[in-house]
Amino acid sequence: MELQPMDVDTTAASGPSERAKLLLASPNPSAPWQDLISSIRQTFLPRPKTKQPRPRHSVLFLQALFPILKWGRNYKATKFKNDLMAGLTLASLCIPQSIGYANLARLDPQYGLYTSVVPPLIYAVMGSSREIAIGPVAVVSLLLSAMISKIIDPSVDPAAYRRIVFTVTFFAGTFQALFGLFRLGFLIDFLSHAAIVGFMGGAAIVIGLQQLKGLLGINHFTSKTDVVSVLEAVVKALQDQWYPLNFVLGCSFLIFILMTRFIGRRNKKFFWLPAMAPLFSVILSTLIVYLTKADKHGVKIVKHFKGGLNPISVHQLNFGGPYVGEAAKIGLICALIALTEAIAVGRSFASIKGYHLDGNKEMVAMGFMNVIGSLTSCYTATGSFSRTAVNFSAGCETVVSNIVMSITVLISLLLFTRLLYYTPLAILASIILSALPGLIDVNEAYKIWKVDKLDFLICLGAFFGVLFGSVEIGLLVAVAISFAKIVVNSIKPSTEVLGKLPGTDHIFCNVVQYPMALQISGILIVRINSGTLCFANANFIRQRILKWVEDEINDDMEESTKTGSGLHVLVLDMTNVTNIDTSGIHALEELHKQLITQGIQLAVANPRWQVINKMKASKLIEKIGAALIFLSVADAVNASLLLKMDNLNSC
Template sequence: MQVDIEKNPQEQDVRSQWVLNAPEPPSPCRVVADSLRKTISHFQQKFSSLTDQPCTTLLLSLLQLIFPIFSWGRNYTATKFRKDLLAGLTIASLCIPQSIGYATLAHLDPQYGLYTSVVPPLIYAVMGTSREIAIGPVAVVSLLLSSMVQKLIDPAADPVGYTKLILLATLLAGIFQASFGLFRLGFLVDFLSHAAIVGFVAGAAIVIGLQQLKGLLGITHFTTKTDIVSVIKAVWEAVHNPWNPRNLILGCSFLVFILTTKFLGKRKKKLFWLASIAPLVSVILSTLIVFLTRADKNGVKIVKHVKGGLNPSSIHQLDFNNPYIGEVAKIALVVAVVALTESIAVGRSFASIKGYQLDGNKEMMSIGFTNIIGSFTSCYVATGSFSRTAVNYAAGCETLVSNIVMGITVLISLQFLTKLLYYTPTAILASVILSALPGLIDVSEAYKIWKVDKIDFLACIGAFFGVLFASVEIGLLVAVVISFSKIILISIRPGTETLGKLPGTDLFCDVYQYPMAVKIPGVMIIRVKSALLCFANASFVRERIIKWVTEEESEDDKGNSRSTIQLVILDTSNLVNIDTSGIASLEELHKSLSSRGKQLAIANPRWQVIHKLKVSNFVGKIGGRVFLTVQEAIACKTRC
């Protein structure tokens, strides 16, 4: 195919000079300084715009900036309140039994789960940006905390010391979360990929479910380990010892009832409230059954005393001189990332349905301050709950007032109704937790990950089996390691492609993706698909190019040479930066091609790339063959 070379050669030379004579890119220090200056200027402009306003307007603007409730609260109506009131009461009915169950999962007294469903929702309601998120304790975070903190202090041997570490971890987790938002470090949350979270949550759900067999079977002594082997072994040993089947019968009966209402709620959307109140109804009915029949005298395990009253202050329990402060900080960092990942994922999901944007940095700060203040009021780590948020959305919530209604309802329950929970069977709490677990195991999403990206699926099952057969933190570590390995693998072995010209266009595309693309006689055009040519991948790229040139010139089956390459054009349009190893590799490539009588040309280099190639004198070594486009590089070869 004949190449279009009708462009003015002088014009092409001028365009090449545009590339070669570009101004020097800013240094890293300059980039950082400019970023800081823009940030400071942004805040100065905001501050100056505020200072020009009257004091009352200034105060209102500051309050709206820190507390979004002052912004959307001005347009709040009685109609919205009716919807929020119904939604708040609905999620409160689900929240109360779940909170007690999650507290026991975290190896804390039941009241701590209720405490965590009072203050955090109230704080988030005035600081959060999501309209649907229901804040409180969640199963995965409860398991994560208990599995890691109990390695420092045994909750059975020293419950006071264990509770102090949980509260300290909550405070530090809140500080980490608020810092992520303040310094715009939200990318740290992305260290846990979507695939890793799917596998981790599914594995944690199975572990949580197995651990609930303790309450469902009425087992007194149970393992503190979270791996599936230890849990099944503990259950096996317990079953072969004398045990009371009444706990199992009671728990399974109400588990079937709760799951049935969930099924009906999914089949008929108008009956969503039935599934929402089923856990609370189960708690009330089972408590009445145990109280009336005195089943606790016949082996049925009950909750017994639940401390009531307002959230007590826990500031005096935050001990920064604790010998485990370093280990607690590590635990807090992991918990902070997992809790933020879950909450932001939930918030964005429902925000997209409602058609508004969620501010990630503000969300991090609001969740952070929620946990900081919560740690002062006997709360452990709270975050957005998917199950309660889904119920909140289905109940028709309009704003975060539903969280306020939920918090006040739980507070009233703490103040007046905790004595009624004395006879609540532990098997019912296990049933409530078990009923919430199927929604955490997303098989269809795992299958979708398998179809889309096999390495992502490897991270998914790595997290899943890591949680199941090792521990929760090992599962997270495996997922992060596999995800980072994927990034390193892509960096070390970047994609390279041979380009050809699409008939009737000036476009050059991958000849494997577009078989109709025609290769230019005597020219090999190669594009590096990596954004960085560095020490990790430079040798691989050089060897791949030399191999392709050699194969292109090799003889066919009849002994005839396929083609003779005269010019190799390196399309660097995707290449954002290059280091000294990358430049050295290009120099070696140039020497290798020159020794075979071939030329090397660079097309469409980016700012940082051309600057470094000029400084290292590589442009001079290749005879200044640097062009704005691939087409111009080919035209220059034709003229020469």
């Protein structure tokens, strides 16, 4: 007898049949291009609560693109007082760090300060985070020096190296803006949390090893970043020639900076102490070198330091040379890493303050600031965790603190750069080293190990890839393992047999997870735990379901022989399946045919919007039967039980 719950003249069946009609009558979902246009409109033209005249839409667009136009109307003098103090505190940390990071990026010191002038100003009018501090950071500086040095050696042709850096920054900003414009923020999720933890830890160690050149006063050092090459270069330098005074000077101030940080953490009232320590170290060490003439005794100094306003660098962008492809590739990598760090930092502090940060708008702001930065002698900038923490502790209210910091750095460029001629390189190395412990998160790595072993493998892959290979290898290993995890989970998703939870009418649970759940005689309920039923997993799922059916038939063979109550309905719960392709449709057709040959009917429960639409388009609904499509597992089970009762009564 064929299952026809639509024909059962009972109140219990009329409800499910009506609900099934609603499911089958659902309209077609919107086309992909319509979704794209809608998402772009939401980014730049948010929908007002009430219908607005056309001029109002232009205002909404400008406010979405420049958030300062919205919150700036309510800005008060009391907020500016807090932002002023936070900005000055931020500048005291930013100036020495920017010089050190420029050295890490293998650029002249002034380019670090240039990067702390223009990008923060652009972000201030376009960004939505109130606490984030914009400027150069260690990881991006390492990325640039490690990857661009393979194309052009900065010690051989510094001008060509600098042109590639600006071109990479332009590409990075362009990619970031496009990610935000087309709402492609999910791309940064390819660098999983575990991958970022491992990458940051490995990068921190590599950055620390790179600083041995300045800390030991080594003249000739390797351009490679792996730990083996760096240690070999250090051993060779120690056997050849190095200058102990650099080491003594650098370590002394490194200990001082770390002590002030310890005091600042123990007593929040002294938050300004670790922020001021790097600038104080630069001033004091420069004065010591100048008074003692230590530069004539082997202490390496900055020497020439060009100041003034940011020079225009439009003419230095190189889009027609042989390295434009490599520049675009490096720009994409830097864009992803910079966005990942900035959005993670911004969202962390936004959650503390209790407001939401729109990742797509942040991408647009980051993109524009780097594009404009590349035109004004800046290299890739992003949000810094250490400086953002200082900005937050100093009591900033808005991004005006970034404006104050930028103006302060600009004044320093105009008036004080000549005073930094005698600044020892060992101090810049110690400042960078003092910022590295925050990048190595051992506790988070241990937490990843406790939660997910495969994620921990991704973390280790990124860590050791950066440490013993290169920055690119570390990223490649992390992304490759992440993709492998996705592929394995997609190809072999889990399927589970459901049973009814005792004491309930419509709750069905995994019988393995909930042993008390009862399987219903004659009905097998299987749930597919995959977001998509596609070419990668359709055949595996079909075979897995048929195996469940075979096992169920074998278990019920004796009972079905005596009572005729063997398996007669397979209920396929598709609640978790959000999409399906032609391979998935074909697999369901084959499953239906194989079940029919065994006298078993296929009932589909809760197919989602995209799934039911494609089932109708492929006419799979007609093959299975509209009466066998249900809105819930409970509806399908109730209809199957009614059929079983009719069969028993007819016997």
